[in-house]
Amino acid sequence: MGKKKILLADDEEDIKTVIKLYLESKGYDVVTSYDGLDTLDKVKAEKPDLILLDIMMPVINGFEVCKQLKADENTSHIPIVMLSAASHADSVERAIEAGALDYIMKPFEPPRIEAILKKILG
Amino acid sequence: MSGRRASADSQYLGLLACISEMISSGKDLDTIFSQTVHLIQSLLHVKRCSILIMDSKTGYLKVKAAAGVPRRLWPKIKIRPGHGIAGRVLSRRKPVLVKNRRELLEMTEQPSRRYTTHSFISIPLLPLHGKGHAPGVINVANKVTREAFTPHDLDLLQAIAGLLSLLLENTRLFALSQNAKKRLADMIESLDAGIITINGDHVITHCNQRAASLLGCTPVRAKQRPLASFMDKKTATVLNSMMSKSLRTKSHQEIELDLLTRSAGSSTPMRVTIVPLASAPLKPRETMMILTDLSLRREIAELKHIDQLKSSFMSMVSHELRTPLTPITGALHLLKENPPLHLSPTQNQMLNIIRNNTNRLTALVNNLLDVTHIENQTFAIQRVPTDLQEMIDSAVEPFRAIARKKKIHLAVRHVNCIPPMALDDKRIGQVIHNLLDNAVKFTPSKGRIRVETSITENKVIIRVQDSGIGIDKSHKEKIFKKFYQVDNSISRQWGGAGLGLYIAKAVINMHNGDIEIVDSFKKGTEFRITLPLTD
The missing domain is CATH 3.30.450.40 (GAF domain)
Known part of the structure; x- marks a missing residue:
């Protein structure tokens, strides 16, 4: 059984560096994308097992990316976990509505991500 | 005869x-x-x-x-x-x-x-x-x-x-x-709205005190003067034609305008309502003009707007602060858990300081965010089935070590058995944690802290008592207000920016409960939380 591949979509380079390092240390394969459009491209090219998707991204925001991926039968099966520092109370609801499985509020301790990944990917 | x-x-x-x-x-x-x-x-x-x-x-x-x-x-x-x-x-x-x-x-x-x-x-x-x-x-x-x-x-x-x-x-x-007439006149005089009656020639026949002061005149002097003599020509033309229309169509006319009276020099935002007076069939028909000063309403609208700006600014700030905190928290975690190098004791200590203060900063930003939500009425709780006693036991646990160190007697007592309740366990746990945190800080060595739960009349009561310095009566109500601090010397302990108890109250209120400081408790402080029993 090979390593699970995670696509980490966030426009903040430092966040990506840290999370990538952490997840790699936990045995995951991590690829990254830097905006909404890039994320859609990377999903098609990389076929990740799970997507960690930031909401506030340039070009196309996370909600929209999530909706498009869920609408495409080639990608609708990929579990999506939203990341956000958004302070709107309805963000969680909107994320779930868009098709996300879970939602992680920034800032967070890295083990929270691992816990969620384990729960979803086994 | x-x-x-x-x-x-x-x-x-x-x-x-x-x-x-x-x-x-x-x-x-x-x-x-x-x-x-x-x-x-x-x-x-x-x-x-x-x-x-x-x-x-x-x-x-x-x-x-x-x-x-x-x-x-x-x-x-x-x-x-x-x-x-x-x-x-x-x-x-x-x-x-x-x-x-x-x-x-x-x-x-x-x-x-x-x-x-x-x-x-x-x-x-x-x-x-x-x-x-x-x-x-x-x-x-x-x-x-x-x-x-x-x-x-x-x-x-x-x-x-x-x-x-x-x-x-x-x-x-x-x-x-006469009495009735006097009463009516007194009422009209005491109205906060300006009342003017105007005859068919657009001359003032009566005006109350408020109207006179809005016109920059006295009631006696205003009488028998044309309305137009008090204002600029354009406004007068508008009002005169509205009066004519009101008489012609027997209907109310209303307009909002900035009334620049000759004497006042500055303009006042005003709503003018013109009502035809049908009760005088013999005289030339009169109209009544009601002047409502809108300055206050405008000020309120402006203040509301500023308040909204402040809220969205706070929301933006907390969002912007959370973003950099994410990689800091993550990087610290990696440094502590996966040390790339063996750190010296001093380096390790420095790392702990960074981590502790990052956690404090995170808590502060989270509090700020909570306050924004409370103010915008978007504050929400997530109820899950909770064993309250178990939750309290685990909230007390982290304080045992420090209580032992300070020689404080820390006791938990559950008077009755409490059935599972639908609560936001994290939020309520945080409230209990904050209360205990304060209790430990305010209770001197050899003092006592007691946490007690009980049920009375479909209500669960949680008491957190300490034998510390207590809170002066004058602060007991205000302590739950936003940014309120008892005094500077101890404000740091009370959740830093004075938000801790404000949020605690919001959390408890969202559960339809109440949190208060018990007056009758003499030596020290007793916080009492009341929560309705839920199914």
Whole structure:
């Protein structure tokens, strides 16, 4: 059984560096994308097992990316976990509505991500 | 006999005509009464004639007007309803005719030898509406001729009494209407809205105090001046045409404008409502103008706008602060868990300092975010089935070590068994954690801290008591307010920016519960949380 591949979509380079390092240390394969459009491209090219998707991204925001991926039968099966520092109370609801499985509020301790990944990917 | 009678009749008719003329002349009550008693005295040839009116303050009949009775005696005459002949007339509302001294002595219980009266008539004044005692009586005594009074005299006096009753009634109604008018005028004067009545020529006929001050004038000075003389031409033209339209269409007209009055120099935002006044059919038709000052409303709108800006700014700030905190938290975690190098004790200590303070910063930013949500009413809780006692036990656990170190006796007691409740366990746990955190900080060595849960009347009560320095009464209400700090020296302990208890209250209130500081608890502090039992 090979390593699970995670696509980490966030426009903040430092966040990506840290999370990538952490997840790699936990045995995951991590690829990254830097905006909404890039994320859609990377999903098609990389076929990740799970997507960690930031909401506030340039070009196309996370909600929209999530909706498009869920609408495409080639990608609708990929579990999506939203990341956000958004302070709107309805963000969680909107994320779930868009098709996300879970939602992680920034800032967070890295083990929270691992816990969620384990729960979803086994 | 018939000739004399006829002449008497014509005299009586003259008397009646005289009195009715007086009444319609609009003279005041005292004058009419006084002239009436004198007219009766001279035309009926009687020694004495008096009108007594009920004094509502004392409950006695008192002399209002009299002829043949020295004025110095007037104040001495006081008749109680039901007592004496006049008093009985008053109560029974029936006239009495006494023909001679014998009859008089029969009627009075305590006949006095000094009675000089031999013939006597007393008639009640009976206004139409009257019930209970009559409001007054009219008395005549002793004909100069020493003849007895006749039923004819009685008829005449009754006719006069009827006229005077009418007069009393009119006076009463007039006073009532004056009162009502005064009340209405007082109400209009005290209104916070400006009220102006304006005639068909656009001239002010009346204006209340508020309207006058809005126009920069006094009510007296404003009268009879054209409305246009108080404002710029353009506004006046607009208002005048609205008044005409209001009269023409018999409808309300309304406009909001900045009223620049000549004297004030600055403009006031105002709502002007124009109402046609239909109650004056003979005069040129009037309109009423209601001026409502909108300055305050505008200020409130502006303040609300500023408040919204502040809220969205706070929301933006907390978002912007959370973003950099994410990689800091992650990087610290990696440094601690996966040390790339062996750190020296000092380096390790420095790392701990960074981590502790990052956590503090995160908590602070989270508090700020909570406050933003509370203010925007977007604060939400997530209820999950919770074993409250277990939750409290685990909230207390981290404090055991520090309590031992400070030699504080830390006890938890669950009085009753509490069934599972639907609570936001993380939020309530945080509230208990904060209360304990403070309790530990404020309780000196060898003190005690007690956490207790119990159930009473479908309510769960959680008490957190400590034997610390306590909180002064004057702070007990305010301590739950936003940014409130008891004083600078201890504010740091109370959740830093004074948000901890404010959020705690919001969390508890979202659960339909309450949190308060118990007044009766003397040595130290007791926080009491009340939560309704949920299914």
